[in-house]
Amino acid sequence: MSARPPAHRGEDQGRPTALRRALIIGATSALAVLTGMMVIPDANAAASTLGAAAAQSGRYFGTAIAGGRLGDSAYTTIAAREFNMVTAENEMKIDATEPQRGQFTFSAGDNIYNWATQRGIKMRGHTLAWHSQQPGWMQSLSGSTLRQAMIDHINGVMAHYKGKLAAWDVVNEAFNEDGSRRQSNLQGTGNDWIEVAFRTARNADPSVKLCYNDYNIENWSYAKTQGVYRMIQDFKSRGVPIDCVGLQTHFTGGSSLPSNFQTTLSSFAALGVDVALTEVDVTNASTSQYAGLTQACMNVARCIGITVWGVRDSDSWRSSESPLLFDGGGNKKAAYTSVLNVLNSANPNPSTTTSSPAPSTSPTTSPPPSGGPSKIVGSQSGRCIDVPNSSHNNGTRVQLYDCHGLTNQQWTYTASKQLTVYGNMCLDAAGSGNSAAVQIYSCNGQTNQQWNVNSNGTITGVQSGRCIDVWGTGNGQQVQIYDCNGQANQQFRLVAL
Numbered sequence: 001m002s003a004r005p006p007a008h009r010g011e012d013q014g015r016p017t018a019l020r021r022a023l024i025i026g027a028t029s030a031l032a033v034l035t036g037m038m039v040i041p042d043a044n045a046a047a048s049t050l051g052a053a054a055a056q057s058g059r060y061f062g063t064a065i066a067g068g069r070l071g072d073s074a075y076t077t078i079a080a081r082e083f084n085m086v087t088a089e090n091e092m093k094i095d096a097t098e099p100q101r102g103q104f105t106f107s108a109g110d111n112i113y114n115w116a117t118q119r120g121i122k123m124r125g126h127t128l129a130w131h132s133q134q135p136g137w138m139q140s141l142s143g144s145t146l147r148q149a150m151i152d153h154i155n156g157v158m159a160h161y162k163g164k165l166a167a168w169d170v171v172n173e174a175f176n177e178d179g180s181r182r183q184s185n186l187q188g189t190g191n192d193w194i195e196v197a198f199r200t201a202r203n204a205d206p207s208v209k210l211c212y213n214d215y216n217i218e219n220w221s222y223a224k225t226q227g228v229y230r231m232i233q234d235f236k237s238r239g240v241p242i243d244c245v246g247l248q249t250h251f252t253g254g255s256s257l258p259s260n261f262q263t264t265l266s267s268f269a270a271l272g273v274d275v276a277l278t279e280v281d282v283t284n285a286s287t288s289q290y291a292g293l294t295q296a297c298m299n300v301a302r303c304i305g306i307t308v309w310g311v312r313d314s315d316s317w318r319s320s321e322s323p324l325l326f327d328g329g330g331n332k333k334a335a336y337t338s339v340l341n342v343l344n345s346a347n348p349n350p351s352t353t354t355s356s357p358a359p360s361t362s363p364t365t366s367p368p369p370s371g372g373p374s375k376i377v378g379s380q381s382g383r384c385i386d387v388p389n390s391s392h393n394n395g396t397r398v399q400l401y402d403c404h405g406l407t408n409q410q411w412t413y414t415a416s417k418q419l420t421v422y423g424n425m426c427l428d429a430a431g432s433g434n435s436a437a438v439q440i441y442s443c444n445g446q447t448n449q450q451w452n453v454n455s456n457g458t459i460t461g462v463q464s465g466r467c468i469d470v471w472g473t474g475n476g477q478q479v480q481i482y483d484c485n486g487q488a489n490q491q492f493r494l495v496a497l
């Protein structure tokens with residue numbers, strides 16, 4: 001995914017419409033027994049899962065997933081229900097993906113990727129260059145040989161996951177507590193190793209966000225935080241490609257939430273990067289610390305999401321500290337509720353946003369292609385907007401797929417600005433906020449089914465003003481609307497068939 005501008009988290013008045021439609025249809029089909037349950041939720045009803053609650057302000061809520069636990073149904077039930085982002089806890093690390101030099105193995109990482117993708121859950125990649133969890137062959141390398149091995153590793157792994165991930169932690173934990181560089185074998189290859197890693201990564205997959213990730217960088221006045229901040233500032237000033245900073249946010253092992261955490265987040269964000277809390281856990285799951293760290297993220301427009309480092313306490317790498325949101329029995333802990341409440345009360349338009357809102361005047365609209373059906377081709381991916389499995393079901397989310405011109409990729413732009421498929425179904429925005437799904441739905445004449453095909457190469461929703469957008473380029477990438485940002489992942493053109 002390419003870099004996004006600061007997110008403007010706009011009005012969400014379309015979301016209840018889609019929810020209500022789904023509820024009405026579901027309830028109608030079972031009317032005899034469900035009449036008494038046809039309660040349409042209030043437009044501002046609180047979401048009941050972490051992922052849905054975070055999505056209300058355009059953010060995600062994720063978890064680390066351990067591949068070995070995917071066979072545990074209690075685990076996967078919670079994970080699939082609550083989270084809309086995952087990170088492989090160990091399976092995409094260097095020792096897992098390149099156990100012998102030049103021999104890549106992706107099966108463990110792919111298992112998690114496939115599990116997530118099949119459930120519409122996005123994934124962060126973790127991690128490409130790190131002093132820890134290096135395979136034995138890499139640990140013994142140094143100098144230019146190690147530098148080349150790092151570059152080869154980044155290229156090998158990123159080629160495999162190209163177009164599939166939301167972000168990569170390109171470099172992990174490269175600083176000492178005093179703000180100097182950690183004396184690892186990678187550092188020994190030259191101080192420029194980090195920027196070389198980022199430049200290599202950008203070339204390997206221009207569509208994915210590139211993050212620097214570290215722990216103990218949550219306290220703004222701490223030397224390590226300042227050291228990392230200066231590096232990001234330097235990278236931005238010199239054009240080294242970097243899109244985000246991941247703050248691990250391990251408030252375990254003796255650390256706790258600093259009072260200036262929000263200052264740290266907003267200070268990094270002010271450099272022009274997104275920030276994310278990437279590995280959250282808190283000793284004994286203190287409700288005040290969990291609520292506080294969540295609130296700090298909600299208060300910073302460019303804090304794009306929160307990931308906890310495991311599902312249940314029993315899954316944690318620090319299980320003796322019971323630091324997660326579910327207990328070993330899978331029950332929601334008090335900290336879960338404190339996080340959910342903060343997510344649900346988040347302002348969809350954080351005041352610290354620095355982006356301009358979606359334009360109130362649309363760009364010039366091109367004349368619709370004449371006559372019959374067109375394919376909608378993403379310029380970055382070369383792939384077409386496609387209805388998965390040729391489904392005719394209301395609410396089926398559209399995806400990118402290799403163009404083949406069959407009816408599930410044939411869209412007709414009508415005089416009333418609809419993009420119809422199969423004659424009577426419309427391309428439909430399931431909401432108007434950032435990241436709202438783009439799906440098919442029976443045509444109903446509403447503005448969430450009207451689109452401007454613009455001369456600047458974007459397609460914008462009439463209701464939302466937002467652009468049709470994808471987070472990657474691969475087959476199966478889901479389509480959403482997002483603030484128009486002028487980048488290639490929002491370029492779509494109608495090509496007559």
Ligand code: XIL
Pocket residue numbers: 089090172215248279317
């Ligand atoms: C940890 C995993 O949770 C453990 O299973 C593994 O044994 C060691 O690594 N910072 C990171 C994560 O970036 O990759 C680490 O994950 C925790 C600290």
